Amino acid sequence: MTTRYRAAVLGSPIEHSLSPVLHNAGYAAAGLDEWDYTRIECTAADLPAIVGGADESYRGFSVTMPAKFAALDFATEATERAAAIGAANTLVRTPGGWRADNTDCEGISGALDALLAGAPIGRALVIGAGGTARPALWALGERGVGRIDVLNRSDRSAEIAPLVRGAETTFSGFDADLYGLAVAADVIISTVPAPALRDYADALGHAPVLDVIYEPWPTPLAIAAAANGYTSVGGLVMLAEQSFSQFEQFTGVAAPRQAMREALARHTG
Template sequence: MSHPLEAGVVRHRAAVLGSPIKHSRSPILHNAGYEDLGMSDWDYTRIECTAEDLPRIVGEADESFRGFSVTMPAKFAALEFATEVTDRARQIGSANTLVRTDAGWRADNTDCDGITGALGELLGEALPETRRALVIGGGGTARPALWALAQAGISDITVINRSDRSAELGPLLEPFGVSFRFAGFDSDLRQASREAEVIVSTVPSAAVEGHEQDLGHAPILDVIYEPWPTPLTVAAAANGYLTVGGHIMLAHQAYGQFEQFTGRPAPRAAMRRALEASLH
C-alpha cells in the first residue's frame, strides 16, 4: 500500500519533533482527527529531532508543513527559534507547539491545557475549590504543571525534588501570588502527601521508586502513561484515591495543537478513542 505522501494526495502536513520519537502516540491522535473530519489531504508524522537539529528541520520545512508538536529535548529550542511567542509559552519558558504564520513560526505551550484537562477529569467539580497541591519534580514538565495549577486557583504548592530549583521556578509563580516551597525526598513525604488535595507527578517512575507508599495519599495525575498504571498510582488507588495518567494529558494538549494547525475544531471524542485503543 502506498503512503498518501507518495501518492501525492497530501497537501498539508504536521509532525512531532523529539528524541527518541518512535514511540510517540501524537500521530495516532492527530491522524484520527483528520480521518474523522474527512481531511484526506492532511498527514501527521514523527521526525527524530534534537535541540540542535530543530532550527534546521523547522527552518527547511517546506510550505506543506503547517505545524510541529515538540517534545523533549527540543522544547526550549522551539521557544528560542520562534519569531512569535504566546504569553503563556513565554511565562512557562518552553514551547511544545510551533505554528506556521505569514511572518514565520509562532510558539505556544499546550502542555498546560493537557494538565488542566487531566486535572478536570481527576477532580471534577472539586477543582475550583482545590487550594493545596504537591508537584513531584522540578524539570521541564513541572513548569507547565505549576502554571496550570496556579491558573486553576491553587494557592499553596509544594515541590518535591532532589535539588532546590526555587530560583528557576519561583518567578513563574510570583504573578499568581502562590505560596510556594521546595522539599527534598528526605523530608516527611507522607505528611506532605496527606496535606495535599492533589498531586502531580512529572517524573519517571524510577525517580520515586521506594517512596510510593508515602506519596500515595491524595488524588494523583501521573504524566507517565506507558507502562500504566504506575507504581505511584497503584499505591494511591489502594488508598482509595482517584488517579489519571499521562495519556489524558497527552490528549488534552493535542486538541489545541490540532486546532492551531488546521483551523478546525478538534474532534475530541474520535481522537480520544483512537489513543485509548492504542494503549490496550
C-alpha cells in the first residue's frame, strides 16, 4: 500500500488561504502523487493540540496569523532566523519533534529579486516595524544593506538591532519628510495595511515598491509609484517565494517553482 503524506496551512481565518494552490500544484508537477496539502482552522491557543496530535502522515505545517508566535513557542528547535524574527511560519517534523523556521524572509528576498532584477540596494525604506516587518528587516540585513530607514509611529531600534546585521538604522514618524526618505531609497518595502498609507502614498511613491498586500491590488502606494514611473510587486510574489523552501523542507524534493508560480497566477486570474 502506498504511504500517504500530508501537510497543511494553519491559521484563522484560513478558508481563503492560497497555500494549497501552490503546494498541491508543486506535488503534481513533481510527481508526488502520495502527497496532499489542506487548510486547518487554527488559533494560537489551538496550535499545540493540533500539531501535537497530528499523526505521522503530517510532515509539516505552514503557519499564518494568528499562530506564528505559538508555532515558535511550540517547536522543539528553531532556525537562527526564526529565533531572531521571533515568529515561525513553518513547522517541520523531525525525529525529535518539530523544527520552526521562518521562510517569510525568503519571500521578501525573492520578491526583491523580481522587483529589482539584481540591482544592488544601498538604502531601503521599510514602512512599519511589526511582525510582518521583521522578516523584511532580516532579509535586508542578510543582503548587507548599508542603511535602513524605518517609518513607524514608535521607535523600535532596540528590537530590530539583531535583525539588520549592523546596518545604519533610523526611525521616523509620519510627520517626517516622507518625500525625502522615498527619493533617497533604492527600494520601499511596505508591511502595513494598504489603507494606512492612503494619505501618504503620493509623498512616498518615488522608488520601486514591494508591498506585502495582495488583495486588493494595486495598493495606493503601488499606484502612486507607477504614476512616477516605478515598478511594484505585491504579496502574491512574496507568497510564492516563501512557499518554495517550505515545500522542500516538507518533502525533501526541489520545488518546481515555475509550475507553482503558474498555478497561483491561473488561480488569481
